[in-house]
Amino acid sequence: MPEGDTIYRTARALGRALTGKPIVYFDASLIPLAQANDQTPFTGQTITLVESRGKWLLIHIAAPQSSKAREGFVKGHDFSHAEKTRQINRALAPALNHSSERILATHMLMSGSWHLYQPGDPWQDKDVNARIILEVADYQAVGFRIPIARVYTPQTLARDRKIPQTDRDVLSPSFDAPAAVKRLLARSNDELGDALLRQDVLAGVGNVFKSEICFTLRLNPFRKVNTLTQRQAKQLVVTAQKLLAANVLEDSTDLIVTYSGHKRRTTGKADPGDSLWVYGRKNEPCRRCQTPIQRALQGPNARSTYWCPNCQPIHKA
Numbered sequence: 001m002p003e004g005d006t007i008y009r010t011a012r013a014l015g016r017a018l019t020g021k022p023i024v025y026f027d028a029s030l031i032p033l034a035q036a037n038d039q040t041p042f043t044g045q046t047i048t049l050v051e052s053r054g055k056w057l058l059i060h061i062a063a064p065q066s067s068k069a070r071e072g073f074v075k076g077h078d079f080s081h082a083e084k085t086r087q088i089n090r091a092l093a094p095a096l097n098h099s100s101e102r103i104l105a106t107h108m109l110m111s112g113s114w115h116l117y118q119p120g121d122p123w124q125d126k127d128v129n130a131r132i133i134l135e136v137a138d139y140q141a142v143g144f145r146i147p148i149a150r151v152y153t154p155q156t157l158a159r160d161r162k163i164p165q166t167d168r169d170v171l172s173p174s175f176d177a178p179a180a181v182k183r184l185l186a187r188s189n190d191e192l193g194d195a196l197l198r199q200d201v202l203a204g205v206g207n208v209f210k211s212e213i214c215f216t217l218r219l220n221p222f223r224k225v226n227t228l229t230q231r232q233a234k235q236l237v238v239t240a241q242k243l244l245a246a247n248v249l250e251d252s253t254d255l256i257v258t259y260s261g262h263k264r265r266t267t268g269k270a271d272p273g274d275s276l277w278v279y280g281r282k283n284e285p286c287r288r289c290q291t292p293i294q295r296a297l298q299g300p301n302a303r304s305t306y307w308c309p310n311c312q313p314i315h316k317a
């Protein structure tokens, strides 16, 4: 499953290609999107923002303001000269009716992905797998195999509990770290590995980062959250932020990299087994102590967890 860093990079690429541009073509086979498009077509509306929230990708779309409404807005008030000039400038720029804003939210689960093409580029997936097609004049965004899509207004999005608010997203500039430490410690009876996966605790952390974060701090992923000190909880949040942020730098690859071995730096070829401390390395020697890495299924969803039994011993109360 793509983790927060992948969705962040996708949102960044889509945002750069689409933001501020009117939609010239829209089609979707997913029912909530097709219905919203039937009611008020997305074509002709403008993309105002593309953002990631944890593992969700959000495309904000607003209708252009009608010229009548704009005129009324400028003429109807007695503005000072400077304010009038500002209003007129604003009116001449592509004015958007933000009260009409709709937010198209997609979740990739295991298989979904967004592709970005320029006119004439061949698609990298089969036509039948395309669920959403969204075009501006110079780019085409195609959502392949996307299983979950919803349409929100700003109000319904603010109320939604599934899609994290920005202060819970470890990659957001408005991420609230002290609040995240509190939420983590509140999961006192959870095993650490399970608590780290909860999107309502730390949005964006997925199964790979979970194991890597625990290894980085030498914490056993099966210990209960209530055995952690306040300081350890703080370090977990800081490390989550640090590891994810390192994977959204401009030159980051599609691969999650938490360990930069000498090999991948010199060959330039990123092998998944070479870019991580423990994830996917069952029975391979620990990069710190040579002890074979262990793997076990953890939690209600039986997600695989990797750890070094020597560097991350079971906590004894």
Ligand SMILES: [Zn+2]
Residues within 6 Å of the ligand: 286, 287, 288, 289, 290, 291, 308, 309, 310, 311, 312
């Ligand atoms: Zn070790």
